[in-house]
Amino acid sequence: MNKIPSNTASYILFIILLSIDATTLIASLEVALFVRSNYLLQYLPNFNYNNLDKYYWLIMIVLFMLILEKIYFIRNDFWEDMKKIFKALFFSFLTIFTMLTLTKMSEEFSRIFIVVFFLVASFLLPFSKRLIKKILFKYDFFKLKINIVAKDKQKIILSKEIKNNWYFGYKEDSKDYDLALIASRSFDKAELEQLIQSYSKKTKDIYVIPYMDHLDLSHASIAEYSNIRLSAIHIENKLLNYKNIFIKYIFEKIIVILIFPFALFLHIFISLLIKLDSMGEVIFKQKRLGKDSKVFSCYKYRSMYKNSDILLKEYLKNHPEEVDYYALYHKYKNDPRITRVGNFLRKTSLDEFPQFYNILQGKMSLIGPRPYMLNEKDKIGKSHEEIILKVKPGITGLWQVSGRNNLTFNERVELDKWYIQNWSLWADFVILIKTIKVVLFKVGVK
Template sequence: MKERLRASLLFLYRILDLSALSFALWISFKYGGPIGMDYVMLAVYAPTFDSVLFFGGVFASWIFMLSSFWLYRSKRLASLSDELTDVFRAVVFATLILATLILLAEWSIFPKRFLVIFAFVSFVLLFSIRLLKRTLLQQFRLHGRNLRSVVVIGAGPRGRKLVDLIDEHPEIGYQFLGFIDDLKGPGVIGKLSDIPKILAQNVIDEVIICLPIKSYYEQIQSITAAAEEQGITVRIYSDLFNLNLSRAVAGEIGQAPILSIYASRLTDWQAFVKSSIDFAGGLVLLVVLSPVMLVIALMIKLTSPGPVFFVQERVGLNKRRFNMFKFRTMVADAPARQAELEKLNEADGPVFKIKNDPRVTKLGVWLRKTSLDELPQLFNILLGDLSLVGPRPLPERDFQRFDKHWFNRRFSVKPGITCIWQISGRSETSFDKWIIQDLEYIEKWSLALDLKILFKTVPTVLRGTGAM
């Protein structure tokens, strides 16, 4: 639910930004040029190659620009001046885009005041949007919404001072879970040696390190690595920022300097493109395949008693749970009968799979072979729980049986309907190889890789090579 809401708000945020820039462009045309709105109306009702190239180039460049200046990275710890700087840089770039396209087109109809008006209006609007967003989010956090679960590593004076600052600034939205330190004291939930286990077994969004960097340099590096495996953001409270760390951004809690190290390797632009493809692709597939889904639903109702859909809690991004939808392929009481079949499990590792599961209906065998039982997961994509491509979400039972902490790195990205293992043997792939392929996907992610997996999934499904 949290991830779905965040994705929806982020999409709305981008739309507002594009609308603000479009409005600034409209104002510039209306008051900044000798021909005013005539050019815009002409471009709309009688478009030419030049006008299509101009407006197409402007909007394509803006979409890229808005995601390339860290405008959508978490600003939880950023100061208002930091946001002001980000907006200024974005507006300068957006104005340069306009100026460049005007020069390339060799148009003389745009006087200098056109660009001045655009820069001023777009800056005011973009910053106003951020100011409004900042105010609303702070109010949400004060009322217990938009919170981040945090553990503090280091229960010394520095760590306890930081927790006091967190308590003094509830608008930041941190939910303190406890300290991790070899020191004993109130609020300590484990030792430094327990860090991998604590991070793997709990829903933790962020880790804040409050250890002296000079004496704990190697320890901090191992903590950072352990958090990255779990997809957890690392923040360092220190006045000595001498670590050579990638994906790091400076911020503050009160007056305390904080260094944030993000686990995700996706840039804002890449994340936006991926989420846009997910939503658009999921919507198109749902519309196109809705007649097929309707027929399948009717067949399930006619061939076996019970509901059409099988809804199961799965472990998603950052180990948060969500309800995943599938067409029911088993008898209605299948979950209750699983315990008696555990001894027949044929899969290695923590997963449960029986080749000839007696609970599967005749129709269910065909649905599984063709993977048509997975189609309702398109709803999960629109809800923001799933991506088209990503590690498959595991049931709670399988997750609880993970015996290697590094497996949890797969929860650092949004799960998907298909991934590498499904196009390379699928159900015949061993569990360890399956997890390794998921981790390879996370490390090597690119838009091209996602498209390659999607294209290869189609013939794999048509051949019925194993089951998803």
């Protein structure tokens, strides 16, 4: 049996995904019609819902914007796809409303209906895309074979990601492959040039991970010096930029205001559980390092017994291996001080909830590097300290949603540094969504 070319599979995948998106957008129109006709009719002028097909041109504009975002031609992870979908919907929205404003068409179309359509599509499009890719990528026919060219630790990390992240639709194959992924850090300059030259003869698609893999270059600006045929990458610590600090401040204040009623109800419920479970205060205060190394009182729900020091001392006598574990991870594998409710609060990160008061004080942010303990300052290291302790710590952050239970202290520091240097509003949004998953399902997501 002859092998079906990967290009053929890619074209079929493109047609399927485009058709599914078109169908999803039609469904979004139907849902928007239902909402507009059943829930908004009493508050808004009459709406003629017999002519739904006259809105189909909206779908063509959205699909065109999705094609411009190359969402059908480049295999991204789910979060990158989601960002591109939102971007396409945003520019489609602007285009459509500009057209309606500049022409006489505005009287023929319900603007409220169009707004509802885009709100519905912003939910249904990512959901349907994730669902259809989950189905299609179960079959090798739609998978692209990728050759990972790396050494040692990077090889392990990349292979694990390709294997576990099914959304890419990749299958590792070092012999018969469709594209090559080369990690620069694994090779010196001469080796890298030779590898790129060699693989360019075998495949048209080569992806190169830059040597500076601690920086997110996907949004970097490039300065070109054409006279000397060189280009430069502009690098900045993004959370030290006053514009970004202001944007982050506004974004987080809106989120805090929206969830405050829920937070108040949750606080009452958790306080009751803590009181019923063990003796002691509900709130626990601990000195932590804040912005510019200033010490502040960090609030948490009490998750330990009152006589915790005595319990720990006895436990470490019988389990000396826990001392080495703490030295590496800055926590104990089986901490005897933690209560039953406290164990649940820690697993779900709900013990951090009282830190909303720290946000109101201006001492913390909603999202950021975790506040370090006073005795951890020296272990952070001077070079890392000058970056990490220049911003406000956060209730949640990249560490919490990156499998924190399996990370060493040094890996946590690297994550915090990466977050600050590569901050974006989208990254904060993703961390927030992943945090909700951690709370609901008690897992350390990636």
